Amino acid sequence: PKPIDELIVQETGLVSREIFVDEDLFKQELSHVFARAWLFVAHEDQIVKNGDYVVSKMGTDTVIVTRDMEGEVHVLLNTCTHRGMRLCRNDMGNARTFSCPYHGWSYSMDGRIVETPGDLAGVPGHATYYHGELDKKDWGLVRAPRVKVYKRTVWASWDPDAPEFEDYLGDMRQYLDFALDGRDGSPGNNEMIGGILKWRVPSNWKFAPENFIGDNYHDISHRSVDLVGINPSGGTGRRDEEPDEVTTLGFPKLGHGVIGEMPYFEEPEFQPQWQGNPEVAEYYRRCHEQRVERFGDQPRVSMTVGTIFPNMSFHGRQPRTIAVFHPISPTEMEMWRIFLVDRDAPDAVKDMARHYHLSYSGPGGLTESDDMENWSYATDSSRGEISRSIYFNYEMGLGHAREVPHLEGAVENGVFTEENARIFYKRWAEFMKAGSWDELHPGAGPGPDRRRAAEPT
Ligand code: FES
Helix, strand or coil: CCCHHHHEECCCCEEEHHHHCCHHHHHHHHHHHHCCCCEEEEEHHHCCCCCEEEEEEECCEEEEEEECCCCCEEEEECCCCCCCCCCCCCCEEECCEEECCCCCCEEECCCCCCCCCCCEEECCCCCCCCCCCCCHHHCCCCECCEEEEECCEEEEECCCCCCCHHHHHHHHHHHHHHHHCCCCCCCCCCEECCCCEEEEECCCCCHHHHHHCCCHHHHHHHHHHHHCCCCCCCCCCCHHHCCCCEEEEEECCCCEEEEEECCCCCCCCCCHHHCCCHHHHHHHHHHHHHHHHHHCCCCCCEEEEEEECCCEEEECCCCCEEEEEEEEECCEEEEEEEEEECCCCCHHHHHHHHHHHHHHCCCCCHHHHHHHHHHHHHHHCCCCCCHHHCEEECCCCCCCCEECCCCCCCEECCCCCCHHHHHHHHHHHHHHHCCCHHHHCCCCCCCCCCCCCECEC
16 A cells, blocks of 8 residues: 555545555554554443453454452453463353363452452463463463543553543543533433444444544435434534534544534433423433533533544434444444433433434434445445545545634534544544554653553543
């Protein structure tokens, strides 16, 4: 492939189709992006009790996210250090020990048995066949050196030099908080509705976070949600009816972005489809009052959808969800969806949210179906010898970004713009070129002890 600066031409807003189909660039993404960035790996509702675990992904690696017997969270590579057998083949469960089915090595999650949960505890024939010479402490599971539990979500990075998670988020954190806090503003008030949805899409993974970072322009694709009346805005799909306060906000130095709203959550969260349910409508009205009481006149952010670089997107207003896009190959990804609701919401609200979220997004949801079709065909029609040699156009709004005084390092560029997509690919190019975190986040410094487990926030 061409040099990165010829693939992403920032001055003109051009992006080469090669980055969506090329095998060598895909391999470089795995080492330069996915082995360095902070990645979403789990929700705490998947690991409630000590010993609970859930199998997740970081890039193309599978990991076990587990809560040890003291309640701390670890992220461990899901492969036996002896001969590579996949250690855990369940999706989730509860285990004090993981035993390898191949030759029987076992790894303990109990700090009373091993020095650090995840260490090698048992080796059949250790005293006899190994003559007591195998040093078990050298052969524990490989662990992600950086783990962060943030408002019930779990994140990890393979790079010990990655900046602190809060620094990685910057002021984008306020928008993530909006999705993870309760509707009344109570910190971290969220729970998963049911389980997680997982499915494969024949699309390059980048199409999805690029879409969620601020592509209002594709609203024409979602005419169906207007026609059946489940558009969150209750809108008609007409672009001239977008409220003035909606804008795209991006963080050029961080690669994150959001479709945000200013000034701030002035109305109770409104959804046309639940106005017929007095209990649900009353719940959101009460939440709004409590929110106003909590924050007073303080400026607060509100948002519909955004992306944390590289592969996690989220909806803040209903449907309140987390989406993750795992790379499988240049032309295939695995999508995950988690739906969120206030933990203390009445059953009627949780039930309404479950129905609404499933009809809106996820593999059977109306909007996701529209999007997957676009991304899959765009990927497939970029594979050909001629088509891969040309460029996509991202010039909408180029040169029209404005600074946002109340958000550090942020720019905004109106409702319809490709500013945030340019920000996403600019950051992608920086990761692809950088040799270390020093170049990506100057002053981040060496990370804490590789063995540190997560402290809940
Ligand atoms: Fe796991 Fe041999 S591969 S014990």
